[in-house]
Amino acid sequence: MGKPVLVIQCSGIGKAFGSIGRDATFRVVDELRKGKADTLCLSLLVMGDEEARVKVAGAKCIAVDGCPLECAGKNIVRSGGVIAARFWVMELLKDNRGLKTGEVTFLDENGVKLSKLLAERIARKVDELAEEDQ
Amino acid sequence: MMNIKPKVGVVSCSGECCSLGTLSRVATRLVLEEYRPDVTVTICLPLFLAGELEEHGFAKEHPTIAVDGCGKLCARKAIARHSNEPADSVVVEDLLEQ
DSSP: OOOOEEEEEOOOOSSHHHHHHHHHHHHIIIIITBTTEEOOOHHHHHTTOHHHHHHHHTSEEEEEESSTTOHHHHHHHHTTOEEEEEEEHHHHHHHTTTOOOOOSSSOOHHHHHHHHHHHHHHHHHHHHHHHHTO | OOOOOOOEEEEEOOOOSSHHHHHHHHHHHHIIIIISTTTEEOOOHHHHHHSOHHHHTHHHHSOEEEEESSTTOHHHHHHHHHSOOOSEEEEHHHHHHO
């Protein structure tokens, strides 16, 4: 197995977008693509932690951003990483207007549905990126 | 003239690497939503770190509590680096040891 694809999400603590991205990322790295995908603390990366920077520099990265400020994507680039794919939770919400959600601390039913949808998309992208290495 | 006290900032590490970060995040949200909703505010730590003057000024405008999951202390260090020393701080790892 090659190097795991890094899925890096924004921390998004103010709105549900960040929580959905976070939950989806954990679904991918802990369940759907365990071993093929990994994550790291965005704050560590932004703080300039050497271990985090080395990890990002040597990996294919998927940025998962909640809002248009794109903290995840921008900071991957600033740290010398290469973004192989990007996902925006707001785009997901536009595609699924029926799934209204607002809960931040603990996702509600619609939040969980959105997280699962996003996780499936990310997992498929992990597969594509992993195949490129074979 | 009315003296309006600034709200207290509560800034959690993002802590995606381990469950300690999730605990710090959930604790922060509980303070904001349930325990002290009227007197607290927060900001995403990566945004605070990577932001401009407005974001960096957060802890200058608000007395701020850093909530860190692990001993790397990203929240505490970030606040000290860009604004002032935090008014107080909590480390979830230390709480678990206690």
